[in-house]
Amino acid sequence: MIYSSDYNRLALLGIDVRGVSLFDTTLRDGEQAPGIALSMDDKVRMASALGDLGVDVIEAGFAASGDTEKEIIKKIAGMGIPSAVCSLARSVKKDIDAVIDCDLGYVHTFLATSDIHLEYKLKMTREEVKARAVDAIEYARSHGLRVQFSCEDATRTDLNFLKEMHIAVQDAGAETINVPDTVGVIYPTAMTYLITELRKVTKVPMAVHCHNDMGLAVANSLAAVAAGAKQVHVCVNGLGERTGNAALEEVALGLYANFGIEAVDLSKIGNTSRLISRITGYPIAYNKPIVGRNAFAHESGIHVHGVLNNAATYEAFKPELVGVDRHIVLGKHSGAHSVKDRLNALKVKFPDERMPELLARIKELAVGGKEIDDAELMVVADHLLWMRGEEDAVKLEEFAVFTGKGVTATATVTVTVDGERRTSSNTGIGPVDASIKAIRCAVNDKITLEEYKLNAITGGSDSLCEVTVVIKGAYDCSRLSVGKAVGLDIVATSVDATMEAINRDYIRGRR
Ligand code: KIV
Ligand code: ZN
Numbered sequence: 307m308i309y310s311s312d313y314n315r316l317a318l319l320g321i322d323v324r325g326v327s328l329f330d331t332t333l334r335d336g337e338q339a340p341g342i343a344l345s346m347d348d349k350v351r352m353a354s355a356l357g358d359l360g361v362d363v364i365e366a367g368f369a370a371s372g373d374t375e376k377e378i379i380k381k382i383a384g385m386g387i388p389s390a391v392c393s394l395a396r397s398v399k400k401d402i403d404a405v406i407d408c409d410l411g412y413v414h415t416f417l418a419t420s421d422i423h424l425e426y427k428l429k430m431t432r433e434e435v436k437a438r439a440v441d442a443i444e445y446a447r448s449h450g451l452r453v454q455f456s457c458e459d460a461t462r463t464d465l466n467f468l469k470e471m472h473i474a475v476q477d478a479g480a481e482t483i484n485v486p487d488t489v490g491v492i493y494p495t496a497m498t499y500l501i502t503e504l505r506k507v508t509k510v511p512m513a514v515h516c517h518n519d520m521g522l523a524v525a526n527s528l529a530a531v532a533a534g535a536k537q538v539h540v541c542v543n544g545l546g547e548r549t550g551n552a553a554l555e556e557v558a559l560g561l562y563a564n565f566g567i568e569a570v571d572l573s574k575i576g577n578t579s580r581l582i583s584r585i586t587g588y589p590i591a592y593n594k595p596i597v598g599r600n601a602f603a604h605e606s607g608i609h610v611h612g613v614l615n616n617a618a619t620y621e622a623f624k625p626e627l628v629g630v631d632r633h634i635v636l637g638k639h640s641g642a643h644s645v646k647d648r649l650n651a652l653k654v655k656f657p658d659e660r661m662p663e664l665l666a667r668i669k670e671l672a673v674g675g676k677e678i679d680d681a682e683l684m685v686v687a688d689h690l691l692w693m694r695g696e697e698d699a700v701k702l703e704e705f706a707v708f709t710g711k712g713v714t715a716t717a718t719v720t721v722t723v724d725g726e727r728r729t730s731s732n733t734g735i736g737p738v739d740a741s742i743k744a745i746r747c748a749v750n751d752k753i754t755l756e757e758y759k760l761n762a763i764t765g766g767s768d769s770l771c772e773v774t775v776v777i778k779g780a781y782d783c784s785r786l787s788v789g790k791a792v793g794l795d796i797v798a799t800s801v802d803a804t805m806e807a808i809n810r811d812y813i814r815g816r817r
Contacts, residue, residue: 308623310563321532323565327362329513329539330554332582334365334394336545339588346378348585355578357387360570365414369393369404379408397442405451412452415442419471420459432467436474443478455480456515461492465503472508482511482537487526490519494529501533513537516552518544523552528560542582543590555579555596555628576629602632607641610634614647636678638669648683656687664690671770671794682763682770689792698809699724700749705801709737717741721748738800745804752779756786760796771796773803780808781815
């Protein structure tokens with residue numbers, strides 16, 4: 307089930323969207339993103355994932371860019387991937403020969419058509435451009451290649467000349483004509499207008515290739531489909547030159563939600579996106595639609611309450627549709643519903659009447675944006691139940707520690723014992739050692755530290771830590787006393803655990 311606005315349905319009524327497919331250019335335009343350099347092994351794994359996903363065409367690279375690239379493309383061409391495999395080529399024979407060398411049956415040729423490119427880059431007239439494009443296509447066709455042709459910078463090309471180009475290249479044998487928005491400047495309704503105009507002269511299917519310079523790549527691609535384009539060029543995770551190309555996952559969902567088209571196996575989107583992020587080293591933004599960490603994360607109390615009753619209140623579709631997970635995040639916006647839900651899912655029993663305390667503790671820990679994960683929640687809940695719930699007899703009033711590299715860690719504490727104020731300083735191997743020694747001096751120097759245990763719950767540098775301290779000799783010399791604390795700061799948590807052990811010892815010693 308996927309939700310779309312009823313207004314979309316009304317606006318898109320009667321549009322013929324049969325035969326719309328995806329042309330994936332992650333291995334070519336995606337690789338042009340700054341900092342991405344893919345090895346043979348990388349590209350083979352990516353191509354295999356794209357084939358499994360079910361894209362119609364994989365643009366495997368730019369064959370003429372070198373021998374290594376040719377080897378990689380040849381390897382991908384021979385992998386038996388269910389998608390068609392093609393290479394990009396400029397409209398020159400040597401580029402098309404490089405594609406033929408890769409044993410490919412499909413070439414994507416291009417030539418710029420906008421006046422700005424003609425004047426400053428190609429230094430050619432419109433007639434020369436048209437003739438070169440036609441020659442290249444005829445050459446490719448004479449070698450048995452299927453041809454897709456792109457008028458580079460189409461969206462800044464004079465409409466009459468663009469129409470002339472479409473007529474010329476389809477007559478020369480291009481089976482698909484792509485309309486690139488090379489610098490991402492068109493607006494969705496203008497895209498609809500442009501495709502509608504071009505359809506008047508274009509008999510072969512049209513594709514679109516939208517860049518995201520203005521954040522409109524996906525919107526422009528969908529607008530083109532609504533106007534009759536039959537293929538959309540995409541890159542996984544929106545990779546591509548500069549700000550990237552239309553994101554595969556967003557276009558795929560847009561096609562499904564608005565037109566009912568399943569252009570790929572949607573359930574494989576999550577895994578494919580993660581694989582390509584790992585291989586390219588480009589992280590997925592937290593707030594990236596469909597595959598970002600936040601796409602199905604709910605934190606605020608009102609939203610979580612809604613989602614737990616019926617996920618559709620705050621989700622356009624279920625995460626399993628695209629192979630990702632929903633998670634209820636516990637943080638400073640959480641409400642009791644989220645906490646209870648997580649505890650139930652974890653099968654942790656926690657008394658309802660103490661829920662406000664637990665919620666307050668979570669909010670306290672979440673100050674500064676920290677999210678509390680399941681393992682941390684269990685430790686916090688457990689610790690709260692373990693606490694005595696009485697006022698401390700030995701109170702920590704002040705605590706400061708000075709540490710660094712090449713300096714002796716020094717701690718100063720002020721405590722009150724039965725109302726009497728005592729201040730002490732001490733040094734130690736590190737800040738924890740110095741702090742515990744300073745507390746001992748202030749409270750009672752007969753205290754011995756029998757055991758100290760530190761556990762970083764999730765292992766991350768922002769993990770909650772749990773400290774257990776076992777002491778002897780504060781007030782009850784015969785037995786050991788245990789103190790535990792949970793917090794974000796190792797030193798402060800160690801101090802809290804030590805104070806808890808001392809207070810437990812005090813209670814027994816004074817009984
Ligand atoms: O952005 C562009 O115009 C391209 C062409 C090669 C299609 O990538
Ligand atoms: Zn491009």
